[in-house]
Amino acid sequence: MPGARSIGKISLNVSRAWVKAVAPSLRTGPPMHRLSSSLVVAAVIFCSYGASAGFREDEIFCEEATARLAKCCPSFDPRTIECSFVDNSTECTLQVQYPAIDEGTSKCILALDCGTMVNSGVCDRADSVLPRISEDADGGGISTTGGSRGVCP
Amino acid sequence: MLTLLLCSTARAQEPSAQPAPAQTQAPNGAANDDLARTLDAARKRSRDTEARAVLALEIDHAFLRMYDMPLQTTGARLGLGVQNDQVSALVIADFGIGSLGASGLHTSTGSLGFEVLYRALSFLRLGGGARLGYLNVSRVTNRSPMEALSIGGFLSAKLDVYDFGSRDDHGAYLGGRIDMDTYQGNGQGGPFIWGPQLFAGFRY
Numbered sequence: 043m044p045g046a047r048s049i050g051k052i053s054l055n056v057s058r059a060w061v062k063a064v065a066p067s068l069r070t071g072p073p074m075h076r077l078s079s080s081l082v083v084a085a086v087i088f089c090s091y092g093a094s095a096g097f098r099e100d101e102i103f104c105e106e107a108t109a110r111l112a113k114c115c116p117s118f119d120p121r122t123i124e125c126s127f128v129d130n131s132t133e134c135t136l137q138v139q140y141p142a143i144d145e146g147t148s149k150c151i152l153a154l155d156c157g158t159m160v161n162s163g164v165c166d167r168a169d170s171v172l173p174r175i176s177e178d179a180d181g182g183g184i185s186t187t188g189g190s191r192g193v194c195p
Numbered sequence: 196m197l198t199l200l201l202c203s204t205a206r207a208q209e210p211s212a213q214p215a216p217a218q219t220q221a222p223n224g225a226a227n228d229d230l231a232r233t234l235d236a237a238r239k240r241s242r243d244t245e246a247r248a249v250l251a252l253e254i255d256h257a258f259l260r261m262y263d264m265p266l267q268t269t270g271a272r273l274g275l276g277v278q279n280d281q282v283s284a285l286v287i288a289d290f291g292i293g294s295l296g297a298s299g300l301h302t303s304t305g306s307l308g309f310e311v312l313y314r315a316l317s318f319l320r321l322g323g324g325a326r327l328g329y330l331n332v333s334r335v336t337n338r339s340p341m342e343a344l345s346i347g348g349f350l351s352a353k354l355d356v357y358d359f360g361s362r363d364d365h366g367a368y369l370g371g372r373i374d375m376d377t378y379q380g381n382g383q384g385g386p387f388i389w390g391p392q393l394f395a396g397f398r399y
Contacts, residue, residue: 096381097343099262102295102332106264109298109335119334129382152297 084095098127103148104141114156123172142173143190150194167193249278249364251285251398257374259390260296266388268293268304272396276309280362283312287324300334310351317363318355323348330377330388343385347376353396365399 054090104125128139143151151164159165171193259266259346270291276284289306308326315321328345353370360366372392378385 056310095340095343096379097330097332097341097386098383099386101341102262102300104262105300105332105334105336105341106296106298109296109300111292112335113298123336123338125334125336126339127381 088102098141100141100145100148101125101127103145103152104143107143107148107151109157110151111165111168114159118165118168143193147190147194154194162195164194203253246277246279248284249276249283249398250274251396253370253394253396255289255291255372255392255394257291257293257390257392259374259392261386261388264296266293266295266302266390268302270304272394274310276314278364280364281314283314283320283322285310286313287326289326290327295332298335300335301330305329310349312351312353318358320353320355320368321351323350326376330348330378343379343381345376345388347374347388349374349392366397368398370394370395370396 104123108120108123108125108185111118123142124139125141125143127141130137130139151159151168154162154164172190217325220275253272253274255272257266257268257270261266268291270289270293272289274285274287274288275360276286278284281298287306287308287310289304289308291304293302294300295302306326306328308324308328310322310324312320312322325348326346328347329342330345331342334341349372351370351372353368355366355368358364358366370393372394373389374392375387375389377387380386
C-alpha cells in the first residue's frame with residue numbers, strides 16, 4: 043500500500059515535530075501543565091496516525107476465508123492472495139484494488155467445513171480461479187488478475 | 196480545621212480543667228458525650244473524603260463481536276489514581292492479545308483511558324469510563340498491517356472478595372465489564388466492537 047505508507051510517513055513526521063515542540067513543557071512546569079501537554083501530544087499522535095489505518099469488512103472476511111482455505115486445502119498458499127484494499131485514485135483517475143476474495147464468497151467459504159470444501163471442489167477452484175499476486179512486467183509492483191466468483195458453490 | 200476547632204473546644208470543656216459542682220456533673224457528662232460523638236463524626240467525615248493514591252491491576256478475558264465474528268482477547272489492565280471511601284478515579288492502560296473468527300486471526304489490542312467508580316455497597320463498586328484504543332489484526336496473506344484506532348467506553352461492576360487495610364479499601368476483587376468501541380474504517384464505515392469482559396483484580 044504505497045499510498046497509505048507515504049501518508050503514514052508524513053503522519054509520523056508531523057507527530058515527531060509536534061513532540062519536539064511540546065517536549066520542553068513535558069519536562070518542566072507544574073504537574074497539571076505537564077499532564078495537559080502529554081494529553082495534547084497523545085491526541086496529536088492519535089489523530090495523525092489515524093490517517094493511515096482503518097478496517098474494512100471485506101478485507102477482514104477475505105483474510106478469514108484465506109486462513110480457512112489454507113487450513114483445509116493442502117496445496118493452497120495464502121501468501122499468493124492479496125486481501126488489501128488499496129485506493130490510489132486521484133482527481134483524474136480511478137485506481138482501486140479490492141480484496142481478491144469478495145465478501146460474499148468469503149462468507150460462503152467460511153460456512154463450509156473442510157470435508158465439504160475438498161469434496162465439493164472448492165479447494166480445486168480456489169487454486170485455479172482465485173486472483174493471484176504477480177510481478178508487474180517492469181518489476182515495479184504487484185498486480186492481481188481474475189475474480190473470486192465461482193469458487194464457492 | 197474543623198477537627199482542630201472542635202478539639203480545642205473539647206479541651207476547654209474537659210471536666211478536669213473546670214471542676215464542676217457535684218449536682219451539675221451529670222449534665223456536663225452528657226455534653227461531653229455529645230462532643231465526643233461530634234468529634235468522632237467529624238473525624239470520620241474527614242477520613243471519608245480524604246483522597247489517597249490507589250493502584251489496580253487486573254487480568255481480563257473479553258468475549259467481543261466484530262463484524263458478527265467472535266473476537267476473544269486476554270489481557271492485563273493497570274490503573275493508577277486516587278480514591279476516598281466512596282469514589283475512585285483512575286487512569287487506565289490496557290493491553291491484550293486474542294483471536295478473531297473461526298480461523299483464529301491473531302489480534303493485539305491496547306488502550307488508554309480513565310475510569311470512575313462509586314462504592315455502592317461496602318463490597319460493590321459500580322462505574323464506567325472512556326478510552327482511546329488500538330487493534331491490530333494479523334494477516335495470513337502478508338505482513339502488512341491491518342489496524343485501526345478506536346474511541347469507546349465501558350461500564351463495570353467490581354465485587355470485593357477480600358478486603359484489607361484500615362479502611363478496607365485494599366483488596367482482591369472479581370468483576371464484569373461491558374465494552375463498546377467504534378473503530379476507524381478504511382474507505383467505508385468502521386466496525387463497532389462490543390461485548391462482555393470478565394476479570395480478576397487486585398487493588399492497593
